[in-house]
Amino acid sequence: MDKIYIEGLEVQSLIGVYDWERDATQRLLVDIVLFSDLQKPAYSDDVEDTLNYAEVAEAVAKVAKQSEFSLIEALAQAMITQIFTQFPVQKITLKLSKPDILADAQNVAVEFTRERKDT
Numbered sequence: 001m002d003k004i005y006i007e008g009l010e011v012q013s014l015i016g017v018y019d020w021e022r023d024a025t026q027r028l029l030v031d032i033v034l035f036s037d038l039q040k041p042a043y044s045d046d047v048e049d050t051l052n053y054a055e056v057a058e059a060v061a062k063v064a065k066q067s068e069f070s071l072i073e074a075l076a077q078a079m080i081t082q083i084f085t086q087f088p089v090q091k092i093t094l095k096l097s098k099p100d101i102l103a104d105a106q107n108v109a110v111e112f113t114r115e116r117k118d119t
């Protein structure tokens with residue numbers, strides 16, 4: 001299956017388990033793989049025939065901005081749900097990183113791979 005990648009998308013969200021995390025938004029990074037047949041746009045050269053990665057990035061940033069989850073797991077799921085709702089994609093891998101939170105670690109992240117439920 002062909003893939004579209006969005007890598008290192010920086011978004012802001014109010015997120016975290018602890019009281020001191022509930023006062024201000026934090027920087028998060030999102031990596032997304034959109035599994036999609038790209039045969040048609042490869043020949044038509046028409047953005048209407050493909051998943052517009054700019055629109056997907058905008059939708060994901062909006063979910064982050066408008067949400068107030070405790071866990072990055074919950075925000076990652078909300079992002080995936082929004083992508084499936086708004087775009088005709090069959091399968092998504094989404095990695096959500098919270099890079100500024102642990103002093104002794106370069107990054108913490110969750111990664112989900114989910115397929116659209118046909119029912």
Ligand SMILES: Nc1nc2c(c(=O)[nH]1)N=C([C@H](O)[C@@H](O)CO)CN2
Binds near residue numbers: 015070
């Ligand atoms: N699996 C997770 N563990 C933790 C999370 C999380 O979102 N998922 N969050 C926190 C705190 O909010 C953290 O960012 C600061 O310690 C702790 N563990």
